[in-house]
Amino acid sequence: MKPKAILVDVIPKETSKQEAETRLKELEQLINTYGGVAVIKIFQKRGLPDYETYIGKGKVKEIIEIAKEEDARLVILNNIAKPAQIYNLSERMRKDTKAEVWDRVDLILNIFDKHAKSAEAKLQIELAKIRHMGPRISGMGTELMRQEGRTGVRSGQGESNIEMMKRHLRTQELKILEKLKHYETINEGHRKRRQRQNFHTAALVGYTNAGKSTIMQALTGKKVYIANELFATLDTRVAKVYMPEHQSELLISDTIGFIQDLPPSLIKAFKSTLSETVEADLILHVIDASDPQMEMKIQVVEDILKQLKADKKPKIYIFNKTDLVNLQEQAPGEPEQIRPIGLMVAGKQTAKILGWQDKDTPHLSLQEIKTKYSKYTPIFISALDKGSKDQLKNVLTKRLK
Numbered sequence: 030m031k032p033k034a035i036l037v038d039v040i041p042k043e044t045s046k047q048e049a050e051t052r053l054k055e056l057e058q059l060i061n062t063y064g065g066v067a068v069i070k071i072f073q074k075r076g077l078p079d080y081e082t083y084i085g086k087g088k089v090k091e092i093i094e095i096a097k098e099e100d101a102r103l104v105i106l107n108n109i110a111k112p113a114q115i116y117n118l119s120e121r122m123r124k125d126t127k128a129e130v131w132d133r134v135d136l137i138l139n140i141f142d143k144h145a146k147s148a149e150a151k152l153q154i155e156l157a158k159i160r161h162m163g164p165r166i167s168g169m170g171t172e173l174m175r176q177e178g179r180t181g182v183r184s185g186q187g188e189s190n191i192e193m194m195k196r197h198l199r200t201q202e203l204k205i206l207e208k209l210k211h212y213e214t215i216n217e218g219h220r221k222r223r224q225r226q227n228f229h230t231a232a233l234v235g236y237t238n239a240g241k242s243t244i245m246q247a248l249t250g251k252k253v254y255i256a257n258e259l260f261a262t263l264d265t266r267v268a269k270v271y272m273p274e275h276q277s278e279l280l281i282s283d284t285i286g287f288i289q290d291l292p293p294s295l296i297k298a299f300k301s302t303l304s305e306t307v308e309a310d311l312i313l314h315v316i317d318a319s320d321p322q323m324e325m326k327i328q329v330v331e332d333i334l335k336q337l338k339a340d341k342k343p344k345i346y347i348f349n350k351t352d353l354v355n356l357q358e359q360a361p362g363e364p365e366q367i368r369p370i371g372l373m374v375a376g377k378q379t380a381k382i383l384g385w386q387d388k389d390t391p392h393l394s395l396q397e398i399k400t401k402y403s404k405y406t407p408i409f410i411s412a413l414d415k416g417s418k419d420q421l422k423n424v425l426t427k428r429l430k
């Protein structure tokens with residue numbers, strides 16, 4: 030049976046209704062990807078999270094009641110909480126319910142854990158878990174968390190135990206880093222060889238589920254895993270496509286997708302997987318044009334590229350899934366019409382179901398998008414369409430000159 034989950038999001042007071050709904054919708058997709066099912070979605074508007082339990086006291090009581098009623102096994106907090114806050118909340122839940130408490134990063138890490146196939150991906154996840162969960166990853170941590178979680182009480186003995194645990198985790202971390210070095214050396218070797226062969230390289234990046242792997246397959250013919258779920262891809266694949274004008278092969282890499290609210294430590298843990306992106310000559314930023322949150326997601330991806338120090342590279346913006354949107358050009362002389370991207374056919378249906386106000390969504394016309402992102406040679410494709418391969422190759426040929 031799928032574990033039942035209660036989804037909770039603590040959001041700043043000024044968050045719009047649409048943003049709040051989309052955040053919870055994304056969290057629901059994440060729990061589905063994990064294999065669970067959301068029984069209720071709750072948000073709480075607060076200036077600051079509760080010091081002890083992240084969620085305010087009243088809400089905690091409410092959640093306990095729901096968890097009992099629904100026999101929920103998981104409470105997922107859509108935020109990044111401190112280990113002590115998760116511990117305190119877990120203790121409250123444990124008294125009356127069977128529910129475990131995870132924050133957003135715990136959930137993402139558990140999805141990674143389930144999907145990871147390569148030894149390299151598994152090591153990176155282990156590293157991220159140590160960094161995020163700290164003492165929570167092993168049962169050993171429970172008593173220590175109790176000590177740390179008790180506000181204001183810190184015995185000398187407790188302190189030294191915590192130090193001991195931290196040392197232990199640090200040793201584990203170094204062991205994994207050592208093993209990961211081995212993969213980095215191999216990857217580095219591959220990259221050097223390609224450089225010697227004078228191959229150009231392009232890296233597909235983008236928010237998770239934007240269609241990166243579909244584009245990879247369309248361009249190169251290489252069979253890759255494609256699915257309507259978040260984090261379908263967790264490692265990096267490289268395949269080539271012949272570029273007649275350059276009389277050489279272009280190497281395309283497809284990698285893990287990005288998502289909002291990722292702690293930098295998690296991105297750092299995936300350094301070895303993401304090195305293909307960092308080293309590429311050209312970045313292909315894939316964007317789901319049918320997504321109402323398109324612009325926010327572009328920003329998330331740009332921020333992560335910055336953290337990876339890959340933001341200054343030449344880029345192409347690939348607006349994908351245009352089959353789901355209505356994209357006619359404005360005929361000359363016609364009055365300006367709103368042709369919104371980011372809240373199109375699919376977006377409008379979703380908006381209706383969720384009862385969003387249209388005014389919440391910033392509308393951008395096709396022309397506005399072309400102007401705004403002109404630096405990045407924006408192209409508009411549907412990766413499912415046979416013609417997309419030639420469209421992409423044309424743009425690549427132009428940009429690689």
Ligand SMILES: Nc1nc2c(ncn2[C@@H]2O[C@H](COP(=O)(O)OP(=O)(O)OP(=O)(O)O)[C@@H](O)[C@H]2O)c(=O)[nH]1
Pocket residue numbers: 235236237238239240241242243244254255256257258259260261262263284285286287349350351352353410411412413414
């Ligand atoms: N309608 C439509 N669906 C698309 C298009 N491109 C991809 N999809 C679908 O979108 C979903 C996600 O595609 P993927 O290629 O797996 O996306 P991704 O960016 O690799 O996602 P992750 O690896 O999970 O980060 C799949 O169900 C695809 O079939 C498109 O142009 N139009």
Ligand SMILES: [Mg+2]
Pocket residue numbers: 241242243254255261262284
């Ligand atoms: Mg993928």
